[in-house]
Amino acid sequence: MKIVPENRPATYPSVTVNLPHLRKNIPILRELCESRGIQITAVTKVFEADPMIARVLVEGGLTRLGDSRVDNLERLAEFNVEKWLIRPPMISEAAKLVKYGDASLNSELAVIEAIEKECEKQGRRHKIILMADLGDIREGYVDYDELIEVAKKVASMPHVDLYGLGVNLTCFSFVQYDTEKLTQLAELAKRVEAATGVKLQVISGGNSATVDLMLRGGIPEGVNNLRLGESVLFGKERARYTFLPGTYNDVFTIHAEIVELKEKPSLPWGDIGVDSYGRTPTFVDRGPKRLKAICALGRQDFDAETTTPCDPGMIILGASSDHLMLDITDAEKTYRVGDCIDLRLGYFSTMRAFTSAYVRREYILEE
Numbered sequence: 001m002k003i004v005p006e007n008r009p010a011t012y013p014s015v016t017v018n019l020p021h022l023r024k025n026i027p028i029l030r031e032l033c034e035s036r037g038i039q040i041t042a043v044t045k046v047f048e049a050d051p052m053i054a055r056v057l058v059e060g061g062l063t064r065l066g067d068s069r070v071d072n073l074e075r076l077a078e079f080n081v082e083k084w085l086i087r088p089p090m091i092s093e094a095a096k097l098v099k100y101g102d103a104s105l106n107s108e109l110a111v112i113e114a115i116e117k118e119c120e121k122q123g124r125r126h127k128i129i130l131m132a133d134l135g136d137i138r139e140g141y142v143d144y145d146e147l148i149e150v151a152k153k154v155a156s157m158p159h160v161d162l163y164g165l166g167v168n169l170t171c172f173s174f175v176q177y178d179t180e181k182l183t184q185l186a187e188l189a190k191r192v193e194a195a196t197g198v199k200l201q202v203i204s205g206g207n208s209a210t211v212d213l214m215l216r217g218g219i220p221e222g223v224n225n226l227r228l229g230e231s232v233l234f235g236k237e238r239a240r241y242t243f244l245p246g247t248y249n250d251v252f253t254i255h256a257e258i259v260e261l262k263e264k265p266s267l268p269w270g271d272i273g274v275d276s277y278g279r280t281p282t283f284v285d286r287g288p289k290r291l292k293a294i295c296a297l298g299r300q301d302f303d304a305e306t307t308t309p310c311d312p313g314m315i316i317l318g319a320s321s322d323h324l325m326l327d328i329t330d331a332e333k334t335y336r337v338g339d340c341i342d343l344r345l346g347y348f349s350t351m352r353a354f355t356s357a358y359v360r361r362e363y364i365l366e367e
Contacts, residue, residue, distance in 0.1 A: 011360055012255055012256055012257040012296065012297075012340060012360075013254055013255060013256045013257075013296065013297045013301055013302075013353075013358065013359050013360070014254070014255050014359060014360040014361065014362060015252060015253065015254045015255070015345070015350075015353045015354070015359055015360070015361055015362070016252075016253045016254075016255065016362050016363070016364060017047075017050075017052070017053060017251060017252060017361065017362070017363045017364065018248070018250060018251050018252075018253070018364045019052070019053070019056050019251075019363055019364055019365055020364060020365075020366060020367045021248035021250060021251050022053065022056050022057075022232075022233065022248070022251045023056050023059075023060060024246075024247075024248060025232055025233070025235050025247045025248055025251070026056070026057065026060030026061070026062065026232060027060065027061075028235070028244065028245075028246050028247055029228065029231055029232050029244070029247075030060070030061060030062070032211070032214070032215065032244070033214070033226060033228075036214055036219065037221075037224055038205075038214060038219065038223070038224060038225065038226055039064070039224060039225050039226075040062055040064065040225075040226060040228050040232070041064040041065070041066040041084055041086075041204070041225060041226070041227045041228070042057045042062045042064065042065050042066065042228060042229070042232055043065075043066045043067065043086065043207075043227055043228060043229030043232075044057070044065050044066065044067045044072060044076065044229075045066075045067045045068045045069065045072060045086075045229065045351070046229050046230075046233060046347055046350050046351045046354065047233070047252075047350065047351075047354045048072060048075075048354040048355060049065075049067050049069075049072035049073070049075040049076050050075070050354065050361070051075060051076070051078065051079075052363055054075075054076055054079060055079070057232070058079050058081055062081070062232075063081050063082060064081060064082045064083075064084060065079065065081055065082070065083050065084070066083070066084035066085070066086040066227050067083070067084070067085065067086065068085070068086050068087035069087075070085060070089075070093045070096045070097050070100060070101065073085060073097075073100040073101045074096070074100045076100075077100055082102045082103060083100065083101050083102050083103070084101065084102065084103045084104065084105070084129075084227075085097055085101045085103070085104040085105065086104075086105055086227055087105070087139075088104075088105060088106055088107050088108065088111065088131070088139050089104050089106065089111050089115065090111075091110065091111055091114045094111070094114040094115050094117070094118045095118050095121075095122075097115065097118075097126070098115060098118040098119055098122050098124050098126055099122065099124070101126070102126065102127060103126065103127035103128070103129060103163055103202075104126065104127075104128065104129065105129050105131050105139070105166055105204075106128050106129065106130055106131065107130070107131045107133075107139045107140050107141060109150050109153065112128055112150070112153075112154055112157075112160065115128070115160060116157045116158075116159050116160050119159035119160055120158075120159045124159075125159060125160065125161060126159070126160050126161070127160070127161045127163035127164075128154050128160050128161065128162055128163055129163050129164040129165065129166045129202060129204060130147055130150065130151055130154070130162075130164075130165055130166070130192075131165075131166050131167065131168065132144065132147060132165060132166070132167050132185060132188055133167075134167050134169065134175075134181045134184060134185065135169065135173070135175040135181065136168060136169045136170065136171065136172050136173045136174075136175045137172060137173055138168060138171060138172040138173070139168065140166075140167065140168070144188055144191070147188070147192070148191055148192055148195045151192045151195065151196050151198075152195055152196050154196075155196040155197070155198050162192075162196060162198045162200070163200070163201055163202055164189075164200045164201055164202030164203060164204060164225070165185065165188060165189045165192060165200055165202075165203055165204070166185075166202070166203070166204035166205075166225075166227075167181070167182075167185050167204070167205065167206055168206060168207065169181070169206055169207075169209065170206075170207065170209040170238065170239070171207070176209070176239060177205070177206050177209055177210045177213050177239065178213065178218065179213070179218040179219070179220060182205050182206075182210075182213075182218075182219055182220050182223050183220045185203065185205060185222075185223060186203060186220050186221065186222035186223055189203050189222060190222075202224065202225050203222050203223045203224050203225060204223075204225040204226070204227060205219060205223035205224075205225065205226055206226060206227070207226065207227050207228065207229070207230075207238070208226075208228050208229060208230040208231040208236065208237055208238040209237070209238040209239045210226050210239075211226070211228070211231050211237035211238070211239070211244075212237045212239035212240050212242075213239065214226070215237070229347070230347045231244065233251055233252075233347070233350070234247075234249050234251065234346065234347060235247025235248055235249050236249060236347075249344070250344055252344070252345040252349075252350045252353070253310065253342055253343065253344055253345065254297070254301075254302055254307070254342070254343050254345055254349070254353055254359070255340045255341070255342055255343075256295035256296060256297035256324060256340065256341055256343065257295060257296050257338065257339070257340055257341075258293045258294070258295055258335060258336070258337050258338065258339050258340075258341060259294055259295065259296050259337065260292075260293070260294040260337065261291070261292070261293050261294075261328075261335065261336065261337050262291075262292055263289050263290065263291055263292070264289075264290060264292045265287075265288050265289070265290070266283065266284065266285055266286040266287055266288070266290050266327070267283050267285055268283060281318070286327065286329075290327050290329045291327070291328050291329045292317070292325065292326065292327060292328070293325075293326040293327075293328045293335060293341070294323055294324065294325055294326075295323070295324040295326065295341060296322070296323075296324075297319070297322070297323075297324040298319050298320055298321045298322030298323055298324060299319050299320065299321050299322075299352070300321050300322060300352075300356055300358070301322075301352060301353060301356040301358055301359050302319075302324075302343070302345065302349045302352050302353050302356075302359075303346070303348040303349040303351075303352050304316055304318060304319040304324070304349075305348075306345070306346030306347060306348045306349040307343045307344065307345055307346060307349045308343065308344045308346070309326070309341065309342075309343055309344075310341075310342040310343060310344055311328075311331050311332050311333055311341070311342070312332065313328070313329075313330040313331040313332045314326055314327070314328050314330075314331050314341070315327040315328075315330075316343075326341065328341075
């Protein structure tokens with residue numbers, strides 16, 4: 001096993017990226033999707049478009065990368081692949097988007113007009129994917145006649161290309177993907193093509209929550225793209241929250257140092273107030289004497305709810321902004337103050353770890 005960066009003193013917290021395991025996930029997802037006529041746009045936002053990780057995606061044959069931040073698209077500039085902005089662009093970032101992005105998901109004509117102007121200035125072209133809202137009440141047109149009128153205007157613009165149609169569900173209202181909704185998307189795409197005379201290249205049917213529907217044969221003909229982050233990086237489809245056979249879910253592991261280790265009761269004493277979100281915390285009575293560890297890691301650096309201890313005997317009790325509380329009474333290993341504990345990261349926990357300035361990164365290059 002080779003880990004970089006090497007020859008540096010250990011500093012915590014740190015996150016280790018297992019690149020060989022990620023490398024093994026990619027062909028599994030590609031085969032599942034491509035055998036069903038689905039192309040993948042690999043989403044890089046969860047790891048801040050780190051080029052070390054993005055390179056593995058590209059080397060694995062993924063020819064489209066998507067991110068929600070234009071700054072992250074700039075980090076991907078070295079890769080000769082199609083780069084999408086998967087959040088509706090801001091007018092204020094149109095110039096940078098045109099410079100570093102090849103395509104974007106759009107739902108406002110004023111933004112598209114700003115992109116058109118920047119393309120003319122920079123002598124570049126940009127691909128427009130229009131978003132339809134099919135019930136999640138996040139981004140996209142709910143008036144489909146308006147969407148078609150906008151599509152006609154985009155098709156007439158000289159410096160942008162009407163590239164496709166897309167939808168996003170399960171991210172705000174958690175409305176689920178189903179065959180009926182994606183059939184509606186495919187039919188809407190046909191209406192756009194008939195109104196504009198443009199053959200749409202991309203009909204993007206959603207995210208990792210669509211994978212389960214795809215595996216059950218529920219994606220209708222015409223839908224040919226999914227924007228996948230969690231399923232590629234963690235081997236996890238997000239409708240039933242199950243792991244895909246043969247994939248690895250341990251690509252990202254965070255390490256934190258124990259700063260306090262004491263026996264304490266499992267229940268607090270005194271009047272209980274509310275937390276920072278106005279919620280009253282609850283506690284499980286596991287007895288009056290439990291071995292508790294505090295680690296120098298907090299919500300600023302990770303998400304406790306989407307993290308799993310690598311030691312199966314550990315229990316995550318909770319976290320504040322910069323303290324992680326663990327019950328290690330039944331841990332398989334013996335720990336002391338100054339020891340490091342390992343935690344397997346999920347999607348949102350990885351996102352926080354990569355956007356925290358306090359978490360160092362290292363990479364396993366080979367097994």
